[in-house]
Amino acid sequence: MVLAAITWAYVIWSLVPVLVAIQFSFNAGKSRSSWQGFSLRWYAGDPNSVAADPSLRLALVNSLVLAALTTLVATPLGVALALGLSRWRGRTSRVSNGLMLLPLATPEIVMGSALYLVFTNLYLFIPLGRPAQLLGHVTFSISYVVVIVRSRLASIGEEYETAARDLGADRLTALRLVVLPLLLPAIFASAMIVVASSMDDFVISSFLSPDASSVTVPIKLYSAVRNSPSPALNALATLLLAGSALALFLAWLVLRRRGASDALKEMATM
């Protein structure tokens, strides 16, 4: 059948290049186009490997630290915003609602330029580099958290909360003892998605990175791939891939309880 053939061809076309790139991170030779046997030298051992080259190691550490900090800040902010927006009716809440969705519809280059200009002209007390990158990453991550948590809130409905309130809990107690535990899987999944999207971000990090000290993995890949290509870059990319794959796998595990394909669909609607 033609459609099946197109679909499988598409899947192969979309994934095989990446698999080849991963394969060459294990190349025993220096080439990225001819296979010279298996080796781990580009991960550790070789003076140019990820473990030995200080600039590659720094990029990896920067990416991980930035992703962890972003998640710690963005998840509570996003969960609170989602709870507030889903219950609070009023004109201000509608404005806030629309405002929250805008970062999702803004091209990254516009957001990156805007953040760059605001940090260099107005918020001068926030230096470019990790502090500015953290604020930028949190800004685009909040919307992800809000969208995921709100869809879960909608599917929980208000019945449990009403029941708790009928039994005498005040709003805050009902929230703490009933709603938050029910939301926990969605909160965890959105945190993991924030980890992955922060590690994957290139444009915002790059606009807000003034020098080599705040280079993240995507920036390093971008700047080094044309000037000093080596299989060590493939190894670095593979490590990043493993990191975000792990985060998403954890998110999927938690969401899976509601059926695997539902969970995939939920992650897809992001």
Add this chain to the structure above:
Amino acid sequence: MTPPPGAEPPPATRPGPPARSWKRRAGRRGPRLWPALAAPGTLWILALFAVPFYAVAAVAFGYTDPIFNSPVPEWDPRYWDLTAFGEIVRRSLYGDLQPVFLRTLLYVGAALAVCVLLGYPVAYYLARHAGRRRGLLLALVLAPWWINYITRMLAWLNLLQDDGYVNDLLLFTHIVSEPVRWLSGNPYTVVLALIYGYIPFFIVPLYSTLDRVDERLLEAARDLGCSGRRAFWHVTLPLSRHGLMTASAVTALPMFGDYYTNTLVSGSPTTTMVGNQIEFYLLGGTRKELGASLVLLLSALLMALMAYYLIASRRAETDLT
């Protein structure tokens, strides 16, 4: 069941007029709790999304310091200076930026056309005919979504080198007689890279629309004597119009602002897009007011596109009901 610590006893057991006091208390507490929860996130987005956007305008409409010859942002709209913005608009309409805009439009249009032609069958198969393999296929189609964009480009850079696998294959099958130079200013490579980069973002929203098309409508069409092909043209395709538009918007918006794909696979001025110019003026040179103006111009164009999408998708929805 014991009430949770700190909670008041259930209103029914309380003597006196419990209902009113309970209600009053909830009324007092509730309206303040929700805005309080929403406030930090809202303020964050105001300070780090709305204000930065204003900063772009302030820089674009600012003036140049006569002594240091450096751009100074103007925060008061009453004193906005439109010289730099006017220069950018003029250059975009008649000058050196005109080909850049046309090229961007052409590349995005071509990439989007291929996304429709290739993405629709894939999304359709996934939604209608994948059967038992659907979970697996969906996971595979979603995978590139979460592989770092730069990594995916890096993968093609490996393959497209002069002595890479692609040229090996083309030489081996005698399609070409000498290696194709893919990575030095080849517009086809840029368009292919854009397609490769963004097509997953096209397929997924389209899939979720096609997945929701009611099977019974198709059965009805067939019962009324429609062939499979006619049922597709008259039922499935109109019903997926909204999804097609969403998918196109989701892919076109970031493509218009893309600069890294171009730099990675071409790096030549002959394939420069609008995003590359923005990056050049903002991060490279001293004329940041031109870069900011370009951001404003691009945002205005994209907002017009978004507005059209919102109106058209509302119309598509009312057409269905």
